[in-house]
Amino acid sequence: MPGTKREIMREKLLDAAEVQLIANGLGALKARGITSEAGVSLGALYTAFEDLDLLILGLNSRTIAELHQALAAAVSQIEGPSYQLEALALAYLDFAAANPRRWAALFDHQMPPDTPVPDWHLAEHGALLAQVEAVLESLEPDLSADMRALRARTLFSAVHGIVKLSLERRFVALEPEAVRAELRDFLRRYIAGP
Amino acid sequence: MPGTKREIMREKLLDAAEVQLIANGLGALKARGITSEAGVSLGALYTAFEDLDLLILGLNSRTIAELHQALAAAVSQIEGPSYQLEALALAYLDFAAANPRRWAALFDHQMPPDTPVPDWHLAEHGALLAQVEAVLESLEPDLSADMRALRARTLFSAVHGIVKLSLERRFVALEPEAVRAELRDFLRRYIAGP
DNA sequence: ACCTAAAATGAACATTGTTCATTTTTTCTG
DNA sequence: CAGAAAAAATGAACAATGTTCATTTTAGGT
Numbered sequence: 001m002p003g004t005k006r007e008i009m010r011e012k013l014l015d016a017a018e019v020q021l022i023a024n025g026l027g028a029l030k031a032r033g034i035t036s037e038a039g040v041s042l043g044a045l046y047t048a049f050e051d052l053d054l055l056i057l058g059l060n061s062r063t064i065a066e067l068h069q070a071l072a073a074a075v076s077q078i079e080g081p082s083y084q085l086e087a088l089a090l091a092y093l094d095f096a097a098a099n100p101r102r103w104a105a106l107f108d109h110q111m112p113p114d115t116p117v118p119d120w121h122l123a124e125h126g127a128l129l130a131q132v133e134a135v136l137e138s139l140e141p142d143l144s145a146d147m148r149a150l151r152a153r154t155l156f157s158a159v160h161g162i163v164k165l166s167l168e169r170r171f172v173a174l175e176p177e178a179v180r181a182e183l184r185d186f187l188r189r190y191i192a193g194p
Numbered sequence: 195m196p197g198t199k200r201e202i203m204r205e206k207l208l209d210a211a212e213v214q215l216i217a218n219g220l221g222a223l224k225a226r227g228i229t230s231e232a233g234v235s236l237g238a239l240y241t242a243f244e245d246l247d248l249l250i251l252g253l254n255s256r257t258i259a260e261l262h263q264a265l266a267a268a269v270s271q272i273e274g275p276s277y278q279l280e281a282l283a284l285a286y287l288d289f290a291a292a293n294p295r296r297w298a299a300l301f302d303h304q305m306p307p308d309t310p311v312p313d314w315h316l317a318e319h320g321a322l323l324a325q326v327e328a329v330l331e332s333l334e335p336d337l338s339a340d341m342r343a344l345r346a347r348t349l350f351s352a353v354h355g356i357v358k359l360s361l362e363r364r365f366v367a368l369e370p371e372a373v374r375a376e377l378r379d380f381l382r383r384y385i386a387g388p
Numbered sequence: 389a390c391c392t393a394a395a396a397t398g399a400a401c402a403t404t405g406t407t408c409a410t411t412t413t414t415t416c417t418g
Numbered sequence: 419c420a421g422a423a424a425a426a427a428t429g430a431a432c433a434a435t436g437t438t439c440a441t442t443t444t445a446g447g448t
Binding site for chain 2: 150166
């Protein structure tokens with residue numbers, strides 16, 4: 001069973017990094033902070049991960065897995081595609097509100113220029129989208145697969161945009177319940193369609 | 195006329211920073227790169243601006259002014275609120291596509307923790323939103339001012355989300371014309387709503 | 389028990405943003 | 419216009435960061 005040793009170190013580092021991320025946000029993730037929190041040497045980070053960016057991708061991987069579960073749970077408790085779509089959006093909002101820093105890291109983190117995001121991580125994002133597509137398939141069975149993928153992405157993007165700017169408080173503050181109502185109304189309008 | 199001297203230096207630095215931003219993106223904006231491009235000393239940056247973040251806010255201020263003009267031009271050429279809303283969204287997409295790095299800097303840049311965005315810059319973002327609100331006022335005159343502001347923000351967020359994820363190519367690449375069509379369809383559905 | 393390969397270590401390096409004593413320039417004043 | 423005072427510009431120095439690598443420690447197999 002090769003790699004078990006490295007795997008233990010990786011998880012120790014990820015645990016330590018998660019503590020820092022939750023406490024102080026993505027910008028507070030420093031190589032020295034993580035390794036000292038984990039009780040290992042500075043260099044250990046670079047034998048366990050290629051670099052700090054890959055460690056952060058590992059963190060985001062964990063977060064996506066949790067988010068994926070939360071969305072799946074929300075959909076499974078509801079009947080009817082349009083209600084399921086609403087449940088997805090509200091679960092997304094809830095997850096973001098409950099885990100603001102880990103959720104923000106998902107989108108705030110950027111790879112260095114000319115460094116592609118690894119395929120395995122793109123696939124994880126894709127799995128989130130697939131959840132929306134699955135519900136869309138029930139809602140509009142006549143759509144081609146391509147169109148459905150595009151529609152899912154549009155919907156995801158719009159909901160994400162609403163949730164993101166709401167939580168960022170770039171503009172005026174907004175009460176949580178107002179955001180929920182607005183999301184619901186938004187979906188109702190969008191689904192009502194042409 | 196106090197501050198004229200400092201103003202010249204500020205613009206020289208902003209011009210130099212803009213060159214770097216357009217060429218290599220937000221991540222390539224370094225104090226030394228900007229000052230050497232501007233032909234001034236490293237310390238000059240800190241007599242003209244409080245720090246690098248405030249310089250970047252100055253850059254974003256320029257970009258917002260241009261974007262504001264582009265949106266205003268788009269609205270003014272069209273009659274009828276729902277077409278104007280569509281024109282706004284498409285102009286937003288066009289601006290983002292034509293100025294990807296400056297547009298990305300608008301939202302990718304983050305102030306350090308516990309450092310608030312200055313009011314004058316929040317006001318500039320607010321002016322963008324006000325353009326959407328103005329069109330919404332024609333479209334749905336019965337909405338209260340509060341509800342109209344919220345609705346404008348929702349709409350802006352959704353359009354922004356679609357445009358952002360489209361240009362980021364986080365998921366699969368997408369032809370420009372498909373994004374335009376999707377944006378149009380999105381607005382038609384949203385506006386049609388009950 | 390030895391030996392080898394893997395892993396862990398932390399000192400050293402390069403690159404950042406930022407500060408500040410010093411020098412240069414500008415502006416005011418007599 | 420001369421000289422002083424104020425403002426601005428300078429770049430060396432500092433602290434904080436990610437990353438590397440020669441060295442030391444540890445693990446596992448024969």
